[in-house]
Amino acid sequence: MDAVTLEMVRLLSRRSGLARRIGEAKRGIGAPVDDAAREASLRSKVAAACAGEGEAAMASRLLNFLINESVQVQSDAAPAAATSHTAIFQEAKRLEEEGHDIVHMEVGEPDSAPPEHAAAALAAACAAGHTKYGTAPGIAELRDAAAEIESAHGTPLTRENVIVTMGARFAIYLAIESLLSPGDELVVIEPAWPAYAQCAMRAGVKVTRVRTTLESKWEPDISEIESAITPNTKMIAINYPNNPTGKVLPARRQREIIDVAARRSLYVLSDEIYAPYSLVEWHSALESGHDRTIVTQSLSKSHAMTGFRVGYAVAPPREAQRMARLQSLCLTCVPTPVQHAALAALRAEPPGAARETLERLRGLAPMAAEAGLEFDGPDGAMYVFGRLPRGLDGGEVALECLRRGLAIAPGAGFGGYGPFVRLSACREAPVLARGMDILNSVLSGGGP
């Protein structure tokens, strides 16, 4: 056994020497390190060389290991990650703690107060004894309430389909970490909220990016999605109304994507936190009836409860259980008082946060056009995602804006959209106008 192992080590060393030389050659001609066609060809050769399913699975794990190693060897000289909207937000908050005045247009955070019922339930939590450990999937009444709401999309759901999570963010982390394995692949349609790809990369899951463009109104091409799928693909992430573009797909197009996923038995991870923020007809992925659908929801946007960090995932029971097991390991459960506040919020009338923000978005769009940004009028969400004039870089403009008291999100963080920025409409009109003045001053000064 030792002799076999030492021979493998020798071959690995030879392989990494080859990878290094290929990397140098690729850099010489400006080619990307990652090469999907070559990888697919190698995968089929390996599969053909294997006898039986167990051996093929093991060989595939080795191949994933080797590909990660050689991408790492080939990327050694690559530049560091671009500025993200999270980095800008954290820096803006730090500046505020130092006493600076910042206009927040980098973050999707309604500025209204949480609903009265939620505030009252939080205030009453200790007196009501809601202060002890709970089960990992959440309190039964809250799961029932979520199941009832989501059953409106046509598939009858029970609490077994629901897990209460720390916002949609942790729901996505749990779904990717607990349903996918290292070497699996996730298809992400870009531009996209960066968490899908970031969670996948942390989990050793390969991210395959399907780019969309402003010119095609941010609609993904179905054939591009199909050709992004390999035998290792396990999940496709969609998010409509979209962050950052505000796009809502036509019903037929969304259905085509889900049909592709269903034919290949892929999970559809549909992040639907902007559902109440739609200016056009919108459809939940749950309408499709595809049995591997996972929907993530949050009270952050719908109920202006960002700081509560509470949301939920809807999933088949087996998948919900796997997610709950990881939540149990990470943090036992979502804070019990917070769950009771969420329950009160879901039971009350839907609040007006969405209507108000959409009104502000309607006001922001012409200001963004006037500043010289090119964009597609948003169908929903709370953002304008626009291309800067004169090939300016979003990261540099965002940093200069922050120096002058305006936080905005660079496009690079949403997947290589360097010349774009995302402007959030979550502030009162005069505040937005003040922010746009700062952006205009940066742009009219010839850029940063």
Place this chain on the structure above:
Amino acid sequence: MDAVTLEMVRLLSRRSGLARRIGEAKRGIGAPVDDAAREASLRSKVAAACAGEGEAAMASRLLNFLINESVQVQSDAAPAAATSHTAIFQEAKRLEEEGHDIVHMEVGEPDSAPPEHAAAALAAACAAGHTKYGTAPGIAELRDAAAEIESAHGTPLTRENVIVTMGARFAIYLAIESLLSPGDELVVIEPAWPAYAQCAMRAGVKVTRVRTTLESKWEPDISEIESAITPNTKMIAINYPNNPTGKVLPARRQREIIDVAARRSLYVLSDEIYAPYSLVEWHSALESGHDRTIVTQSLSKSHAMTGFRVGYAVAPPREAQRMARLQSLCLTCVPTPVQHAALAALRAEPPGAARETLERLRGLAPMAAEAGLEFDGPDGAMYVFGRLPRGLDGGEVALECLRRGLAIAPGAGFGGYGPFVRLSACREAPVLARGMDILNSVLSGGGP
């Protein structure tokens, strides 16, 4: 490159065939699947065959991959994981939701109410506007308060050393996931709270277990710790007062462990959530001054705030930042209203939860002795960890107790202590007596 890869796949298949035959032979003679001495010998052969540090690191990653594969192949016929205290707790909660009456002696949860100041701060959170996103490491005042408290152990700390987390549980998850890499090793002194090993295994980190025994009063042998350390070891986890044994190490012994870690530049992950629950002299790992010390703390036990899910980690600034980046990805921040409740709790007088529970623990010990359990009188924490009479199995006894309305924690969950159970003293004396009646009825009936 393809030829080299295919040859590696062929060797992998041959290697796994060998592993399968070795696994069968081991099962035949009852030997464990994992074999530290053989692995160490293979590692030194591989290291000797490598030229340079980069190549040795890559070979070590391949070796970790191969060892994981063969342990998996060899373990295919092994039984499923043992019953854990978390599984018992989740099942007990489910039974309660169905209307059953359960005595909870499986969980370390003070039954007193959270401090008045914390309840008041939570109730006031919405009116005070504490409902928005915060930064990943937590609100500055809370980090300052924690830094001041922990500075009492001799090392001056600032907010840069503190990250507010979802209880100590998430602090441990963040430390292991963000500071260790797949293939690194973590030394765990057993019996231990299972989360250290579970988090490590999820992260692809190898767990090396140093067993302690009731006969040696749960004191680890320094030479065993030293011989558990390999060039891949990056962290050692300690937890005193200990869950489940209640042990507090003599100051000199704890210092010896930290000195070993310091000499080998290992992180010391010291989980100190039971610090207020000590009946004897206790010392924080922070007293050592070892610069790679990470301490986890929680308000769950100290302030009877289990359901709030709030705690913190103290770490060097660079490590705190890495943990905060992962917390940002997972959940943005700990819920803002909860952080303000925690701040109020830390600023008020320490509550009486610890004194009361220790009183109950003093009352539980003689009842456990009378039931026939063998144990070392606890120095602190909130548990009796005892060996059942007549070689009875803790898992089977726990399941039979649960059927009769008593939840207790099987010893197997704390690392292969099958004949043990952990009894929690967190209930009023009459409730504990009722629980012990159920345990006695199970034991006197000749076992489950």
